[in-house]
Amino acid sequence: MYNKGTIIPGLIIFVGLMLFAIFNNFGEKVEPPKPEKPVGYKECVKPLQYMKESHMELLNVWRDEVIREGKREQVAAGGAMYEKSLQNGCMHCHTSKKKFCDTCHEYASVYPYCWDCHVAPQENMALEEAK
Amino acid sequence: MDSSRRKFLKIAGISAVAGIGAPSALNMLMKNEVQASSAGGEHGAQTEAHGEQGGHGAAPTGKRYGMVIDAVKFHENQGLAEKCIAACHDYFNVPNFGNKKDEIKWLWQMPFTNAFPGDESHYKKDDRTHAMQFMVLCNHCDNPPCVRACPTKATFKNADGIVMMDFHRCIGCRFCMAACPYGARSFNWRDPRGSKDGVPFIKKVNPEFPTRMRGVVEKCSFCDLRVKRGLQPLCVEATGDTKAMVFGDLNDPNSEVSQVLRARFTIQRKPSLGTMPSVFYII
Ligand code: SF4
Ligand code: SF4
Numbered sequence: 478m479y480n481k482g483t484i485i486p487g488l489i490i491f492v493g494l495m496l497f498a499i500f501n502n503f504g505e506k507v508e509p510p511k512p513e514k515p516v517g518y519k520e521c522v523k524p525l526q527y528m529k530e531s532h533m534e535l536l537n538v539w540r541d542e543v544i545r546e547g548k549r550e551q552v553a554a555g556g557a558m559y560e561k562s563l564q565n566g567c568m569h570c571h572t573s574k575k576k577f578c579d580t581c582h583e584y585a586s587v588y589p590y591c592w593d594c595h596v597a598p599q600e601n602m603a604l605e606e607a608k
Numbered sequence: 609m610d611s612s613r614r615k616f617l618k619i620a621g622i623s624a625v626a627g628i629g630a631p632s633a634l635n636m637l638m639k640n641e642v643q644a645s646s647a648g649g650e651h652g653a654q655t656e657a658h659g660e661q662g663g664h665g666a667a668p669t670g671k672r673y674g675m676v677i678d679a680v681k682f683h684e685n686q687g688l689a690e691k692c693i694a695a696c697h698d699y700f701n702v703p704n705f706g707n708k709k710d711e712i713k714w715l716w717q718m719p720f721t722n723a724f725p726g727d728e729s730h731y732k733k734d735d736r737t738h739a740m741q742f743m744v745l746c747n748h749c750d751n752p753p754c755v756r757a758c759p760t761k762a763t764f765k766n767a768d769g770i771v772m773m774d775f776h777r778c779i780g781c782r783f784c785m786a787a788c789p790y791g792a793r794s795f796n797w798r799d800p801r802g803s804k805d806g807v808p809f810i811k812k813v814n815p816e817f818p819t820r821m822r823g824v825v826e827k828c829s830f831c832d833l834r835v836k837r838g839l840q841p842l843c844v845e846a847t848g849d850t851k852a853m854v855f856g857d858l859n860d861p862n863s864e865v866s867q868v869l870r871a872r873f874t875i876q877r878k879p880s881l882g883t884m885p886s887v888f889y890i891i
């Protein structure tokens with residue numbers, strides 16, 4: 478083998494660098510995210526587990542129903558009716574994007590582009606009716 | 609050797625002919641079938657309130673929303689037009705980039721010769737007509753070229769005859785803008801959420817409606833979200849009881865808009881193009 482002197486130490490340094498991230502974070506505890514639940518509301522439009530796993534699918538279904546099929550009727554949850562809308566539905570109760578959406582999205586390192594267009598509610602503006 | 613090559617060529621030739629011919633033959637068969645079934649279904653469709661497509665060619669079974677704009681009333685009520693435009697643009701977060709070139713418009717004004725080009729053949733149109741400004745917006749054409757041009761179905765016609773946009777899907781190719789003969793569509797060359805010299809392009813963001821992002825086309829939606837709830841479009845509401853704008857179902861002979869259209873002489877923009885605009889003007 479030619480250049481044994483450079484290749485082998487080079488390989489060792491390369492593998493070491495690649496594994497550095499794993500060793501560095503080994504044993505460190507990463508807290509799971511704790512999205513803030515809305516105050517004063519008990520029930521979401523779908524069961525908790527479904528919302529955790531598939532809220533993005535529901536949003537897509539809502540988008541198509543509302544825009545394409547014109548099905549704008551409201552959905553019921555816990556005795557109240559809600560808009561099929563991210564801005565006017567979900568964020569009606571979840572009044573803080575930072576304390577709700579962002580906690581999990583940052584944890585999972587996903588950056589959906591909802592908010593490029595949709596307007597997040599102003600922070601620290603809890604709804605009167607929820608108090 | 610020779611005979612097997614012959615055989616091979618024969619089979620290849622036959623397969624090629626079959627391959628080219630079969631799909632078109634199948635298509636023809638399918639078309640016949642579709643026609644037959646739609647002919648059979650006609651009676652059923654009559655009794656059903658409305659079909660998916662709002663009826664092209666056939667007797668109208670669905671809704672088709674339209675509007676009559678009384679240009680004379682706008683002329684007489686100075687400031688009314690601006691009020692309507694503000695009602696629309698404020699609600700829908702339409703940005704104002706501060707220059708004509710990048711302008712985004714859902715509802716705006718035009719002089720007669722621009723709004724109705726080709727109609728000035730009558731060389732001496734009265735002075736009043738030339739002095740008037742005409743409110744223009746998307747015509748929600750019954751035969752919309754923008755829909756045909758859109759490669760992503762971001763632009764489509766809904767069951768109520770409203771030409772809608774799904775901003776989520778728009779890739780900003782601007783084919784629809786090239787296709788629309790009325791300039792009813794605007795492209796966001798800049799980020800609508802930005803600002804220039806400290807002045808934001810959207811003065812006050814309405815939290816009930818999204819903004820757009822850079823690279824997306826937008827236009828009037830005929831206030832689909834209000835119409836679905838039985839409300840009038842915002843611009844129509846802003847005209848108050850002047851009746852300068854009347855909105856309703858063109859397919860319903862008893863709707864106010866149909867009654868106005870029966871009673872008054874109206875014109876459409878560029879009717880010769882065959883787009884069948886749903887917006888009519890009293891001049
Ligand atoms: S006016 Fe233009 S944008 Fe509106 S439906 Fe007709 S072609 Fe499409
Ligand atoms: S710009 Fe958007 S709406 Fe227009 S044709 Fe392209 S994808 Fe469709």
Ligand code: SF4
Pocket residue numbers: 695696697714715745827828829830831841842843844
């Ligand atoms: S119908 Fe609605 S979206 Fe269209 S111009 Fe009027 S207010 Fe604007």
